[in-house]
Amino acid sequence: MPSKKGGTGGNKQVQNHINSLNVQQGQTAVAVVRGTMAMSHSPRTKASAGTQADLKKQSNFSITSLILEGVKLNKLQLNDIIKHHLKDLRISDIQLSRSGIFTIYAINVNSFNRLLNELTPILATNGQATAKIHVPRSIRRIKDMEKVAFVKNIDIEIPESRITEALKDVDLDAIDVVRLTNKVKNIPTKIIKIIFIDPQNRNTLVHTGLQVDSMHFLAEPSMQNTKPVQCYICLQYNHVAKYCKTKQQICAQCGENHRIDQCIAASDALKCSNSKGNHLATSNECATFKEQEKRIQNLIY
């Protein structure tokens, strides 16, 4: 059975680490693998259970973590409950934070899924009715982004309702359609954010684009640029060197007209050409950089 990829395009760094794996009961599984993430949403059929391919796939995933909250147990007690009631699960470690929250590391996806589905009912019968188990937030956030598409250059006069209709017409299941506003100027932008029910629906739109009657718009899996763009010639923001109007080389170290490798200013005599602050003009700590960063974020959220 072929398993589906969690998305196309999008956040490349994350995408590169996303692999497919088979999962029981069709539940979305997430595996943290040496600090990277893997996700799947393909249902596992009985026929494929325990095949060599499965075993091979599972061995690629050393750790899958889950958060357990709302239990009044110590580590050994939790260990023993799992030991007695979920004998065949493979768990590499249990961590208990000072605030009483457990992180449980399963060795394979099967163990991960069984923990997710079976542990809280077992805990409930052992006097831990308030137990809640969930996937770590950092992973959930990435999973959520897999369902989001941005459509740019949507003319201001087109209401969100027309876009919702257009999506329905092609059987795409959107949960939310919202035009982003520029929060600084408090005006609507030409960007529409669409949250879909799952990554498949999102990917379909990214592939086909958005057709609203006779108008067509391109869709992207995520905002392409969330970092300010800085010209390496003049060190100003929002254009690249190719489109630099001044073509006047500015030194990132002292702000004079020469390349940084020709700078003779003392290394502690930094002067940013943008903010006049005592740092490199390329520093992420620069107030001008932070201003630009904020401007972009205001556009997105």
Ligand SMILES: [Zn+2]
């Ligand atoms: Zn420039």
Ligand SMILES: [Zn+2]
């Ligand atoms: Zn210089």
Ligand SMILES: [Zn+2]
């Ligand atoms: Zn600065």
